[in-house]
Amino acid sequence: MLKIQNLSKRFNIGTVNERIALNDLNLTVREGEFITIIGSNGAGKSTLMNCISGVERADSGRIYLDTMDITRLPEHRRSRYIGRVFQDPMKGTAFDMTIEQNLAIAACKNKSRGFQKGITKKDREEFRQRLSLLGMGLEDRMTQKVKLLSGGQRQALTLFMAVLSGPKLLLLDEHTAALDPGTAKKVLDLTDRFADSNSMCTLMITHNMSDALAHGSRTILMDSGRIIMDLKGRDRDNMTVEMLVEQFDIANDRMLLK
Numbered sequence: 019m020l021k022i023q024n025l026s027k028r029f030n031i032g033t034v035n036e037r038i039a040l041n042d043l044n045l046t047v048r049e050g051e052f053i054t055i056i057g058s059n060g061a062g063k064s065t066l067m068n069c070i071s072g073v074e075r076a077d078s079g080r081i082y083l084d085t086m087d088i089t090r091l092p093e094h095r096r097s098r099y100i101g102r103v104f105q106d107p108m109k110g111t112a113f114d115m116t117i118e119q120n121l122a123i124a125a126c127k128n129k130s131r132g133f134q135k136g137i138t139k140k141d142r143e144e145f146r147q148r149l150s151l152l153g154m155g156l157e158d159r160m161t162q163k164v165k166l167l168s169g170g171q172r173q174a175l176t177l178f179m180a181v182l183s184g185p186k187l188l189l190l191d192e193h194t195a196a197l198d199p200g201t202a203k204k205v206l207d208l209t210d211r212f213a214d215s216n217s218m219c220t221l222m223i224t225h226n227m228s229d230a231l232a233h234g235s236r237t238i239l240m241d242s243g244r245i246i247m248d249l250k251g252r253d254r255d256n257m258t259v260e261m262l263v264e265q266f267d268i269a270n271d272r273m274l275l276k
């Protein structure tokens with residue numbers, strides 16, 4: 019479903035601040051696969067997602083999504099295939115618009131029908147019914163502005179909007195890092211449900227190593243712009259956070275061990 023070949027990206031080329039963010043990186047993701055991504059600060063995790071979504075353009079290498087070569091496709095044209103959620107709950111929603119207006123925009127992403135047609139009664143009913151599945155009470159607040167929601171409610175809504183139009187790929191960049199542990203767990207549970215429910219691929223960056231091993235079916239570790247560990251199957255089932263730390267010496271920054 020997603021194939022990344024020899025992807026490289028450097029920043030500030032030719033200056034003292036030159037940084038190699040991606041170094042000849044290769045990754046193939048199968049349909050429906052849910053991969054967690056870990057790695058220390060500056061390992062290139064966010065840059066990888068930025069190159070996949072078209073926010074950044076790689077210096078070299080190719081990116082294929084479902085047989086389409088998207089390497090040179092502009093970000094707005096990729097966005098119909100790719101849903102994203104970031105760490106900051108303020109991003110990803112239009113905070114001065116209502117929940118249902120936000121949902122209507124998200125639902126239109128993949129369709130030729132424009133937002134200007136407005137929200138029909140049928141749309142409203144469908145949104146209400148699907149929102150109730152999130153278990154956050156948002157179905158009773160559809161005409162309220164998003165800025166009134168808590169961080170966790172907003173992240174749940176952003177996640178819901180990211181998958182609403184049925185993307186091929188879902189990119190999550192530390193999307194629960196700014197939430198308290200209880201809310202983070204709720205949003206992660208939702209993530210599991212969405213990732214499970216269709217053929218979409220999911221890539222989730224986390225600095226919480228037990229979350230990385232507990233969610234999805236494959237974990238990759240990035241370092242200096244490369245993938246230095248790719249864990250799945252029985253090897254992953256048998257892996258513990260302690261063993262990861264011991265083998266890869268990665269307990270040196272803000273990664274959470276518990």
Ligand SMILES: Nc1ncnc2c1ncn2[C@@H]1O[C@H](COP(=O)(O)OP(=O)(O)OP(=O)(O)O)[C@@H](O)[C@H]1O
Pocket residue numbers: 029030037038039057058059060061062063064065066
């Ligand atoms: N827009 C940018 N301009 C200059 N350098 C950048 C830019 N974005 C990333 N970098 C550099 O590229 C490297 C990879 O950064 P990236 O943000 O991808 O790391 P990360 O793995 O997401 O780290 P973190 O865990 O801190 O989020 C780092 O050295 C970083 O300083």
Ligand SMILES: [Mg+2]
Pocket residue numbers: 063064065
């Ligand atoms: Mg990052």
